[in-house]
Amino acid sequence: MALTFVLDPPLTLHLREQIVDLWTEATNAGGAVGFVAPVTRDDVRPVAEAAFADVVDGPDRLLIGMDGDRLAAMLFVVDNRFELKAHWRVLKRVMVLPGSQGRGYGAALMRQAAAVGRGLGLDGLQVTLRDGHGLEGFYAKAGYRVIGRVPGALRVAPGDDRDEVFMWLDLR
Numbered sequence: 001m002a003l004t005f006v007l008d009p010p011l012t013l014h015l016r017e018q019i020v021d022l023w024t025e026a027t028n029a030g031g032a033v034g035f036v037a038p039v040t041r042d043d044v045r046p047v048a049e050a051a052f053a054d055v056v057d058g059p060d061r062l063l064i065g066m067d068g069d070r071l072a073a074m075l076f077v078v079d080n081r082f083e084l085k086a087h088w089r090v091l092k093r094v095m096v097l098p099g100s101q102g103r104g105y106g107a108a109l110m111r112q113a114a115a116v117g118r119g120l121g122l123d124g125l126q127v128t129l130r131d132g133h134g135l136e137g138f139y140a141k142a143g144y145r146v147i148g149r150v151p152g153a154l155r156v157a158p159g160d161d162r163d164e165v166f167m168w169l170d171l172r
Contacts, residue, residue: 003065003072003105005112011052011062018071019064020048022095029098032130036156051076051093063116065109072097073109077116077125088124089117110142117171124170130154131163144169 065073144167152161
């Protein structure tokens with residue numbers, strides 16, 4: 001089944017719970033989405049609620065991909081909150097439901113994010129990733145290129161520092 005994408009869906013209690021569930025599942029499956037496993041829904045909820053507030057109150061946007069009535073993919077399109085960077089955005093919390101990988105949902109989500117960026121008149125999109133997950137190749141297939149790396153910027157555990165990798169998609 002193909003995903004149905006929705007930009008800025010109403011953040012109902014049901015959708016908020018689905019997002020917290022997805023975020024928790026993605027983290028616990030090894031996803032690099034702002035936490036280190038293991039996490040509980042209670043760990044994720046405050047961070048999710050802050051992200052929801054930035055969508056509801058602006059200026060951030062939420063893109064979701066639904067597989068029927070189940071949330072299968074999502075990301076936040078985050079404003080830089082700085083006038084000199086108003087022409088581009090950062091994609092954060094790029095997630096696909098564990099167990100759904102391999103169905104093309106991630107690629108479809110990234111294509112839709114690019115379409116959203118173009119629709120907003122943006123010049124580019126940035127995504128930041130935690131090295132060690134093999135994601136550079138995934139994003140490269142979506143047209144992104146590495147533009148920078150901060151060695152050891154992310155400490156996921158004592159003695160386990162990972163590079164923070166910055167990737168860019170030119171929309172011009």
